[in-house]
Amino acid sequence: MDSPLKSTLGARMSAYLTSTDDYRRHRKNINKNLVRIRRKLGLVTKDTKNYEDKVALITNDKYDENQLYGTVLLLTAERDMLYALEIKNMLEISNENVSSYKNLMLSRMKKSLSTSKLLLQVIQNEKDFIIKIESYVYAAIVQGFFSINKRKWDLALDAFSIAKCALEFLSAKITPDTAETTQRETSDLRETLFKELLDELVDPSLNLALSQSGQSKITSDIKTVSRKRSSSTLLPYLAPVVETIKKSDPNFFDVIPESTELLSSITWRKHEAELYNDEIALKLTQIMKEQKESTSYTESSQFDVLSASWSEVLDHHLSDVEKNRDDDDLEKVQSRAILLTFINYNLFFTRIKRDTLLIDESARQSKPDIAREIKKDIIRLYGNIINTVQQVKDLPGVYNDDDLLLSLDNLEKLFDSKKKATLAEIFALNNKHKESLKILHHIHSELPSSGSKFYEVEQFPYDVSSNSSFELFKEELEEKLREATITVQLYEDNSRVYSQDNFVVSNMDKFATVLDDMSNVANLKEPLVLNPLLSKPVLFDIGFNYISYDMGTASSYNAASNNSDSSSGDSKSLKKQGGFFGLFGRK
Numbered sequence: 001m002d003s004p005l006k007s008t009l010g011a012r013m014s015a016y017l018t019s020t021d022d023y024r025r026h027r028k029n030i031n032k033n034l035v036r037i038r039r040k041l042g043l044v045t046k047d048t049k050n051y052e053d054k055v056a057l058i059t060n061d062k063y064d065e066n067q068l069y070g071t072v073l074l075l076t077a078e079r080d081m082l083y084a085l086e087i088k089n090m091l092e093i094s095n096e097n098v099s100s101y102k103n104l105m106l107s108r109m110k111k112s113l114s115t116s117k118l119l120l121q122v123i124q125n126e127k128d129f130i131i132k133i134e135s136y137v138y139a140a141i142v143q144g145f146f147s148i149n150k151r152k153w154d155l156a157l158d159a160f161s162i163a164k165c166a167l168e169f170l171s172a173k174i175t176p177d178t179a180e181t182t183q184r185e186t187s188d189l190r191e192t193l194f195k196e197l198l199d200e201l202v203d204p205s206l207n208l209a210l211s212q213s214g215q216s217k218i219t220s221d222i223k224t225v226s227r228k229r230s231s232s233t234l235l236p237y238l239a240p241v242v243e244t245i246k247k248s249d250p251n252f253f254d255v256i257p258e259s260t261e262l263l264s265s266i267t268w269r270k271h272e273a274e275l276y277n278d279e280i281a282l283k284l285t286q287i288m289k290e291q292k293e294s295t296s297y298t299e300s301s302q303f304d305v306l307s308a309s310w311s312e313v314l315d316h317h318l319s320d321v322e323k324n325r326d327d328d329d330l331e332k333v334q335s336r337a338i339l340l341t342f343i344n345y346n347l348f349f350t351r352i353k354r355d356t357l358l359i360d361e362s363a364r365q366s367k368p369d370i371a372r373e374i375k376k377d378i379i380r381l382y383g384n385i386i387n388t389v390q391q392v393k394d395l396p397g398v399y400n401d402d403d404l405l406l407s408l409d410n411l412e413k414l415f416d417s418k419k420k421a422t423l424a425e426i427f428a429l430n431n432k433h434k435e436s437l438k439i440l441h442h443i444h445s446e447l448p449s450s451g452s453k454f455y456e457v458e459q460f461p462y463d464v465s466s467n468s469s470f471e472l473f474k475e476e477l478e479e480k481l482r483e484a485t486i487t488v489q490l491y492e493d494n495s496r497v498y499s500q501d502n503f504v505v506s507n508m509d510k511f512a513t514v515l516d517d518m519s520n521v522a523n524l525k526e527p528l529v530l531n532p533l534l535s536k537p538v539l540f541d542i543g544f545n546y547i548s549y550d551m552g553t554a555s556s557y558n559a560a561s562n563n564s565d566s567s568s569g570d571s572k573s574l575k576k577q578g579g580f581f582g583l584f585g586r587k
Helices: 005-013 020-041 060-065 068-093 098-125 130-151 153-173 181-213 222-229 238-250 280-295 300-322 330-363 370-392 402-429 435-444 468-497 541-544 556-562 564-573
Strands: 265-268 273-275
Touching: 005 020, 005 068, 005 130, 005 181, 020 068, 060 068, 060 098, 068 098, 098 130, 098 265, 130 153, 130 181, 130 238, 153 181, 153 222, 153 238, 181 222, 181 300, 222 280, 222 402, 265 330, 273 330, 280 300, 280 330, 300 330, 330 370, 402 435, 402 468, 435 468, 435 556
Parallel strands: none
Antiparallel strands: 265 273
């Protein structure tokens, strides 16, 4: 037999049934498929006068011979359930013959339930435990819908609790990573179907039954409720699936002991939020204990574990918010919103504390050859901290808290100043002391004067910073500023004394005298480097034609020679008119 949930509820969800016509059309398609299988198995009664319901005579032996007998029972139950849903959809838009149609709807649901019970009896010898559990899930869902329409909320609560536990067990049991390609695709489709059934069908129905039964005032954690209600004896025909799950996973139905002390509420910035999920309350209780012990943590890896715990409880809370997004109780909605901000707030400060410890661990590495790389890593970590502080400022409720917002602005300014101070240290390592001094002076001018209250809040989580730590940073900054000023002064004096332009060997206008000592001749503290003097080569022909060597002394001689040779020159010019190197200008 194929997957019972895929053949029924999966096909129903894939068809996107919204109107009465949609349900009728889908029901007819199911009926056509059902007739075809019944004819194949010989379950059609041709003698209508002596009609015998052959479907009701299906036994375990027939199912063991051919699993199509189970498919017949499954599709018969689905056809009756679709008919009931079709009538229910029609009653929502029409008020005609309400009582008669309602009775017809309930009778079809009851018939579907009886067929589902017969199916569970027939498949007792089924070897595929997934098909077996899916059949129980389908029967539990049919039972749940029938009980809701009959307003029997305890039965509905038990039925949907068993369905939820079975679906969660199947989702955890399927491991597509270890299967082959085709089996992996089938497992993925099944897992997607299980999650959709939980989110869109089982959990909303379970919340409805929980609220109508009056137990929502005690707890709204449907996971805890479903674990507890699964052991109920109101529906004994569904008990075998619970036993099957217990054999496979003995700890699956474990719940939080009633003697366990759980947080009932949390407080964040004078906002109080009630905890309606026992599982989240348990995780928060454990995290709060770890948070008290974190005062003695000195390694960043310890805060990695704490950050992972906050991330886990955040995922659970987001899932809980998504499942209860249609909750009409404004008090619960507000409590969940406050709790979300509370979890994110502590998660972000856990990351900030971890990064500050990473910075301290990096700063303790005293290796001169990698000092610059360490400083660059520290700058990157400060950048991560600044981004995290900005995420804290974006949390809901922070903008309206003036004291907290101002304190976060100053916290961001502090870490930005530390980032710039680290950059100044990198400039100092590269012997750029003037640039380092300018950066430190800029940081000092941006920060408020000592003695003023830097933070308005009393304390940040994990004590990442405080007013006293800010005063300590100011003192360290002023000390660095004084050291940088002295370093720049000494560096300029030394550079003035040992400047290459002050030595005789590098200056054409200076000459060594008897009074000078050898320190004025060349910089003997550094290796002497001889560099060639750059010159511009000139072609001799160009120099000969355009440079005069007599400097005007032979002008009279030139005049006389010019007069005597003018005639000969004119005759020669007719022969040849010279050009540049004799190459151009010939005629």
